[in-house]
Amino acid sequence: MNAPHRFPGGLTLEPNRAISTRHPVTAVPLPGRLILPLGAALGAPAQPCVSEGERVRAGQCVAEGEDPAVPPLHAPAGGRVAAITAHPAPHPSNLAVTSLVLETDPDAAAEPPWPALDAGADPAALRARIHAAGITGLGGAGFPTAAKLADAAGRVHTLVLNGAECEPWISCDDMLMRTRAAAVLSGGRLLARAVGAGRIVVALEADAEAALEAVTAAADDAIEVITVPARYPAGGERQLVQALTGEEVPAGDLPTTLGILCQNVGTAEAVHRAAIEGRPLTHRHVTVTGDAVADPRVMLAPLGAPFSDLLAAAGGATPGLDRLIMGGPMMGFTVADPAVPVVAATNCILAATTALCPPPQPALPCIRCGACADACPASLQPQQLYWHARGGEVDTLAALGxxxxxxxxxxxxxxxxxxxxxxYFRHGKAEMADARQARTIAERARERYEARQARLAREAEERRQRREQKKAQARSGGDARKAAVAAALEKRRRRRGTTESDGDDGGRP
Ligand code: SF4
Ligand code: SF4
Structure with missing residues (x-):
């Protein structure tokens, strides 16, 4: 079935997926070292629960989050913890982050699998297993899945399994659906159960014909398979929901506002592995492609495998390699060091020449042609955003969406x-975030100031009341004393009067 609606804007781009889907999915040979960054998409970084020099088994938990929303990390292979040290991570900043370096041993023992959860498992138990398995969204955002499910539980009626690739060149979800369709759908049923969604939709691009065939063959009557036009960025959550329902996710909200939860098909497959096969998240499918790699393909890679190992396993780089990009040509970022490791968010390693990703050309003045607004899938006015971002007008930027x-x-x-x-937009967003933070700080300072003023006024009032009380007590105490003195004087006076009259009588003859 075709999606009944469209999202605005978007681009028709050459998909360039055929070159990486010619081969079956290839397992990456076990690297000598795996590097597991301890940073998290949410909350504080995970803390290692093993020490340097310690031997670990494949699948053993090696780091846990102090924050319960931060999922644990598991060793993709057995071996020895060689170091816990700073290592370059795949991030736009290209900064080094604390990472666990594992020297692998192909003969090391593996953890036994957890017992399978049955199809009628309690939703909370399912979410707990998904958390324990360290599953984060495999679509590229890397958000902890259990936290997302906990937020959506009881609020959604539809689960959308997102199989629309987010960018040209990326084909890992396509290959996953071709080869693991039953596991993807099994994971989808478990995810739907974990949040109480009654409807399951698998959405994929219309040109992913082999994947469509595999998913359709594996689906039962309870699962709807819907194709969306192969138009960038069809894989964006908001665009996908709009194409499926015709409804626009309200500004600043998530699809759960409309009762819809989106999960990547890779995440669903990982959920199946965790709940049914009893295995944590230790591997993922990665597209290794571009015009500067000899034999592009989709690979099943252990988390922590250096990009350079995947590149070598795909025949190596070809002359003219200009840069390695994590992600696609539209939204990906250049990695400075080919030793950076595969992480849960690594859906693609793009080896690009300058022909594929040309260096930026000198910017010319805006001619107000409006082409940017026509292309925007979020119905924004990019040229206006550009003007106001240049001026640092954060309130206007926020108002323009x-x-x-x-x-x-x-x-x-x-x-x-x-x-x-x-x-400009990233800079504008950073300025908006700074302004929000500054407003929050100012607001808190104002609240603290007002609370202090109120406390001082209250204390002054209490002191005044205490003084009044003392005065009143002093007054009433003085009156009592006066009364006592008067009574004593009166008593004495009466006694004297009595004595004097007794004396008078005694003097009579
Ligand atoms: S910013 Fe938009 S309106 Fe200005 S030149 Fe570029 S496409 Fe045209
Ligand atoms: S303004 Fe943002 S959402 Fe719109 S086209 Fe540009 S980058 Fe995409």
């Missing part, structure tokens, strides 16, 4: 003036 920009790059792609719009 910059917060809803998904940084898809469609506007910059079509801009004839080569204006690096995304850079």
């Amino acid at each position: 910059l917060g809803d920009c998904i940084e898809c790059g469609a506007c910059a792609y079509v801009c004839p003036s080569h204006i690096p719009l995304i850079q």
